[in-house]
Amino acid sequence: MDDTNNTTFNSSSSNSTYDSWQSSRPPKSFWTNLTLPVLYLTILIGSLYAFSSLYRKRKLQRAASLESWFSQHKQRDVYLSLLHLDPAEASEGEGEKKLKQVPDSLLKAALLRRALEDIQRIVQLRGAKPALQTLLQRGSVGDELWQRFLRAEKEMEEEVKDVVNEANAFAPNWGQTIFQSANEMNQNILLKQRAAEVSAQLEGERAWWEGRRAGIQSDFMKELEGESKPADAAPKKTSSDDDAVLVDGGGPGDQQGARKRKGKK
Amino acid sequence: MDETFTLIPLAIDPSTKSISTSNPALSSEIDELNKLHRAFVSLDTPNQVPPPPAPVNPKRSVQINKMRESGNASYKKGSYGDAIKMYDLAIRMASERPGWEASGLVREELSALYNNRAMAQMSQQMWPEGAVDAELSVEMKKVGNVKGWWRRGQCLREMGRVEEAAEWVRGGLEFERAGPEKANVGELEALGRDLEASLAKA
Numbered sequence: 001m002d003d004t005n006n007t008t009f010n011s012s013s014s015n016s017t018y019d020s021w022q023s024s025r026p027p028k029s030f031w032t033n034l035t036l037p038v039l040y041l042t043i044l045i046g047s048l049y050a051f052s053s054l055y056r057k058r059k060l061q062r063a064a065s066l067e068s069w070f071s072q073h074k075q076r077d078v079y080l081s082l083l084h085l086d087p088a089e090a091s092e093g094e095g096e097k098k099l100k101q102v103p104d105s106l107l108k109a110a111l112l113r114r115a116l117e118d119i120q121r122i123v124q125l126r127g128a129k130p131a132l133q134t135l136l137q138r139g140s141v142g143d144e145l146w147q148r149f150l151r152a153e154k155e156m157e158e159e160v161k162d163v164v165n166e167a168n169a170f171a172p173n174w175g176q177t178i179f180q181s182a183n184e185m186n187q188n189i190l191l192k193q194r195a196a197e198v199s200a201q202l203e204g205e206r207a208w209w210e211g212r213r214a215g216i217q218s219d220f221m222k223e224l225e226g227e228s229k230p231a232d233a234a235p236k237k238t239s240s241d242d243d244a245v246l247v248d249g250g251g252p253g254d255q256q257g258a259r260k261r262k263g264k265k
Numbered sequence: 266m267d268e269t270f271t272l273i274p275l276a277i278d279p280s281t282k283s284i285s286t287s288n289p290a291l292s293s294e295i296d297e298l299n300k301l302h303r304a305f306v307s308l309d310t311p312n313q314v315p316p317p318p319a320p321v322n323p324k325r326s327v328q329i330n331k332m333r334e335s336g337n338a339s340y341k342k343g344s345y346g347d348a349i350k351m352y353d354l355a356i357r358m359a360s361e362r363p364g365w366e367a368s369g370l371v372r373e374e375l376s377a378l379y380n381n382r383a384m385a386q387m388s389q390q391m392w393p394e395g396a397v398d399a400e401l402s403v404e405m406k407k408v409g410n411v412k413g414w415w416r417r418g419q420c421l422r423e424m425g426r427v428e429e430a431a432e433w434v435r436g437g438l439e440f441e442r443a444g445p446e447k448a449n450v451g452e453l454e455a456l457g458r459d460l461e462a463s464l465a466k467a
Contacts, residue, residue, distance in 0.1 A: 072271065074294050081273040082284070103282050105313055109302040112315065112365070113294075171312035184318045187368035191405070192360065195375070198401050205393035209424055 066144060069152030070121055075114040076159070082110050108170055115163050115182035122156055123186070125149075282306075304363050318367040325362060329355050329374060336381060345385045352382040376405035376413070383416045396420035403437075408444035411437075415453050422460060427467070431460040 085102055132149055135141045164175035273291065275284050283299045286292065310316050336351030359374045383398035399417035403410055414437030421430035434457040441450045 074291060077271045077273050078275070078291070078294065078298065080270040081275055084272065085275060085277070102277065105305040106277075106282060106284065106298075106302050108314060109305045110298055112305075113298050113301060167314075171314045174312070174314045177315075177317040180318050181315045181365035184366065184368050185364040188362075188364050188366075188371060191368060191371060194404055195360075195401055198397065198404055201400075202394065202397045205397060209393045212424065 063147060063151065066148050066151065068155075069125075069148050073114075073117065073159075075110070075117040079107070079110040079114045082107055104170065111163065111166055111170070112178065112182060112185075115167075115178050116185050118156065118159055118163060119179065119182045119186045122160075125153060125156060301364075315363070315365040318365060321366055321370055325358065326370075326374075329358050329378075332358065333378060333381065336385075340381075340385055340388070345388045348385040349382055349389075352378055352385065356382065372405045376402045376410060379405065380410070380413050380416070383413070383420075387416060387420060390423075392420045392423045396424070408440050409446045411441050411446045411449045411453050414438075414441065415456055418453070418456050418460070422456075427460055427463050431457065431464055434460060 082102055128149070132141065132146065136143075136146050160179070163178065167178040168175040273286060273288065275286050275295075277284050283302070284295060286295050305313060305315075308315065316322070332351050332355035336348045336355065339345075339351060340348040356375065356378045359371060359378060362371055379398045379402035383395045383402060386395040386398060396417050399413050399420060402413035403417065406413070414434065418430045418434040418437065421427075421433060434453060437453055438450065438457060441447070441453060
């Protein structure tokens with residue numbers, strides 16, 4: 001009984017040792033078996049990740065190295081420089097009258113100048129977009145140019161938001177009207193430029209007319225003198241002569257005027 | 266671009282509050298800014314920001330109208346020199362409106378004033394001045410401005426530039442036949458016919 005007991009115990013113990021051996025053995029092989037696919041997967045995913053991150057980084061780098069659509073935004077620089085200006089340092093006065101802060105009105109003016117430049121840029125972008133799209137579809141321009149354009153558009157969006165926020169910080173609801181004001185400023189500037197162009201013609205026109213009138217007068221005087229010498233000239237003929245002189249005088253002057261105008265256009 | 270900017274060395278004059286820079290490339294920009302700043306300082310709106318363009322401050326419009334009226338009165342009396350002077354003043358007043366006021370209004374005012382000045386100049390036989398003023402008037406307002414088109418055509422004709430005048434009137438007719446002053450286009454048409462006739466004769 002004891003023996004059997006012992007044997008059973010033995011067997012059980014041996015059994016258990018066998019069990020423990022068996023249970024510890026297969027997991028080991030299981031893990032070692034797993035290492036291969038895991039290794040495979042890590043290498044695969046790792047290489048994919050490395051490739052994608054490298055690719056993305058390169059792409060970003062290329063995008064960043066693209067020339068920006070517009071030149072430097074001077075007005076924005078001035079505005080931000082004013083914001084960061086240390087007034088005591090910047091004011092030129094000798095001690096007795098140092099500014100405590102940059103005047104608000106100056107900052108507002110700088111902000112409006114910035115909005116004006118933004119409007120001009122937006123107008124430029126809107127004008128360029130359809131033409132650029134057509135050119136891109138026909139393959140006349142490269143993709144790079146399009147990328148630059150898209151980036152400029154996105155930057156302008158950010159810039160406009162930024163300006164609106166700044167304007168609202170100065171005065172409630174100014175953000176809603178600052179771009180309206182800037183737009184009118186832009187229109188007025190264009191109007192004044194055009195008016196100046198037209199007014200610039202005045203001096204030339206006046207000088208031309210002075211010369212022309214003097215020419216007509218002297219021609220007329222000659223005509224009168226010529227008329228008084230041969231007294232037998234019929235009055236009907238003089239009137240036709242007069243006409244001819246006028247047309248003659250008009251011919252070269254007219255051409256000159258036309259040429260001048262063409263040159264200006 | 267978003268978080269960076271180029272710091273520009275700027276200096277402020279403490280008494281006039283105008284800024285200056287040592288960078289010559291920026292000097293024109295700084296000048297413009299100082300000009301705009303002066304306009305800001307004289308603003309009397311709350312918060313000292315420019316008002317929206319829609320309702321315009323009527324003070325200046327009233328003054329301009331007054332000047333135009335007195336110019337018209339002098340013209341009717343026959344003192345064309347005085348009329349031209351008044352129109353000059355009104356034009357200066359209208360073009361010195363602050364930049365952010367409605368540009369449509371500026372166009373309208375200047376167009377009428379240049380037109381009137383052209384008329385006064387034509388009465389004094391100042392053809393080149395009249396021609397330029399009429400062109401300015403047309404430039405400000407192309408449609409609904411039969412008088413402007415007619416006046417420049419007439420001035421050019423008086424100066425003997427018939428061909429140019431005919432071309433000008435043709436252009437004017439194209440604009441005006443479709444415009445709101447269709448009914449008054451007859452005078453311009455008559456001028457055009459005259460010009461074509463004298464061209465055909467020459």
